[in-house]
Amino acid sequence: MSAPSSLTVHLPDEHATENLARQLAPLLDGRTAGVPAGGRIHLSGELGAGKTAFTRALLRECGIKGRIKSPSYALLESYKVFNLYFYHFDFYRFSDPREWLDAGFRDLLRDDAVVLIEWPEKAEGLLSPPDLQISLAYADQGRDATLTAYTARGQLWLNAIVPNPAPPSPAAP
DSSP, X not given: OXXXXXXXXXXOSHHHHHHHHHHHHXXXXXXXXXXXXXXXXXXXXXXXXXXXXXXXXXXXXTTOOSOOOOTTTTSEEEEEETTEEEEEEEOTTOSSTTHHHHTTGGGGOOTTSEEEEESGGGGTTOSOOOSEEEEEEEETTEEEEEEEEOSHHHHHHHHXXXXXXXXXXXXXX
């Protein structure tokens, strides 16, 4: 893939954040024909920007039942639905970028699993680019979400979330 492509959408409330997660879920969990299950999403933004709210909504839409905890203290929460693994990381508490390597997390960054990483910048470039980066920023009463695709898989997701506009209808004679 050439240069990453981006899209910014305004999320006026938590419902809009959950809706964005619902749009992405079938693209990650194998429900969309022709799209292999799995992929990696990095989530960035200030405290309270909606990273965990987005992740909870995505996991719930993918079929995770029961309590979905923030991995802020555990660093990792893992789930399994049928044969698909979901790994939710939170690197916020890391003070050294190599801590995630020392914890043995590299083996879990698999293409055939759904990997969600909050605070990936705490790894300071030791992570390979994700399929999709979601950067959340406060804007007015809601949030702006900038989605950036770094791989062909991420571009496929981006295109599916925001389909190309319909071509203009031919002018009447």
